[in-house]
Amino acid sequence: AQKITQTQPGMFVQEKEAVTLDCTYDTSDPSYGLFWYKQPSSGEMIFLIYQGSYDQQNATEGRYSLNFQKARKSANLVISASQLGDSAMYFCAMTLRGQGGKLIFGQGTELSVKP
């Protein structure tokens, strides 16, 4: 069954340090996309970063990078130089070819950045 697993319900990080949020996925389909979204306390869903299954290099977007390990089926989000504004829920999600664009979400990780 296609599934996203985020095993860290909550995490703390010191301001200005880097943090890794874990995400593993389960699919036998070779064509898929992996996404990370941020949900601050205000509730909106903000797109952060995308990685395609055929992409050879890890995706990066500013302070965000995606550590894509295909053989291990993991797509961890790395946030460098954490800021107080990074405190939020983070969701990993997957889309599969031929499934109408459906996003399959994990349960999320709540990140708290300490000053």
Place this chain on the structure above:
Amino acid sequence: NAGVTQTPKFQVLKTGQSMTLQCAQDMNHEYMSWYRQDPGMGLRLIHYSVGAGITDQGEVPNGYNVSRSTTEDFPLRLLSAAPSQTSVYFCASSTVAGAYTDTQYFGPGTRLTVL
């Protein structure tokens, strides 16, 4: 561009009432979708549309209807509200219909409570 807009932001209904959640996008996106988010969970797909006049069911469609008469609008109708439909509802859109590589952008959400 306003992006994806949703109205209302908050709504309280009584069991058995009907209502329509509005969603609009001004990016000329082909693909639009509705998700619900329950406490402590990721989002689940309710219905989606790959273009005007074309809709299909997602993972949790029961109790909801959709239609898409224009590219811009994708309303979600609750036929007879039940307490189990208490949730936060998100509308999303993306450029290309059903492409697994395409990023979906979310509206701000509607928080619905059914008493």
